[in-house]
Amino acid sequence: MESSSATSGGSTRREATRQKLYEAAVTLIAEQGFSATTVDEIAERAGVAKGTVYYNFASKSVLFEELLRHGVGLLTASLREAAERTAREGGTKVDALDAMIRAGLVFIDRYPAFTQLYVAELWRTNRTWQSTLMVVRQQAVAVVEDVLREGVAGGEFSEEIDVPLTASALVGMVLVAALDWKSFQAERSLDDVHAALSRLLQGRVSGCG
Secondary structure (H helix, E strand, O other), rough: OHHHHHHHHHHHHHHHHHHHHHHHHHHHHHHHHOOOOOOOOOOHHOOHHHHHHHHHHHOOHHHHHHHHHHHHHHHHHHHHHHHHHHHOOOOOOOHHHHHHHHHHHHHHHHOOOHHHHHHHHOOOOOOOOHHHHHHHHHHHHHHHHHHHHHHHHOOOOOOOOHHHHHHHHHHHHHHHHHHHHHOOOOOHHHHHHHHHHHHHHOOOOOOOO
């Protein structure tokens, strides 16, 4: 029987291997598409044997499905942490949403290839992982919904707002604006993009208020 330290070490090594496979897969699939990417290429890019891929994932589809879970899980955690940090600091719910926008931009700045894949997959309906994608998407949106509901309950936001749709719109705004930033306005800084989206959030686009 393995000692707890040996078991921990094995888990750490496996997680490191899976991380390398995630990074290799997301880069290759972003470059050439899911169908054109082979397990051999993923293994080669990750610097591991082909058998290592199948040891960790039953198939390429399973690898991609777990990649989606992993990536959106990281995004969700960063959004939640931003909201909780704002609450600890005594900020308003608008402050929390603003902090979440920045957290989303930081995530996308760090993982642009994953974000590109994620947005592309949202529009597909013929993938085996579509149900998984919908579940993890809702987990991310639900974090924003929670802040909106708390704002409504506290009188900071109007009771007339459609919480689910507004939350989806805010998440979508960050994703689309960030992809446009990365693809067509790369000269802009993260602070610059965040400031523009912050103005939208706070209703200051018209110059009033």
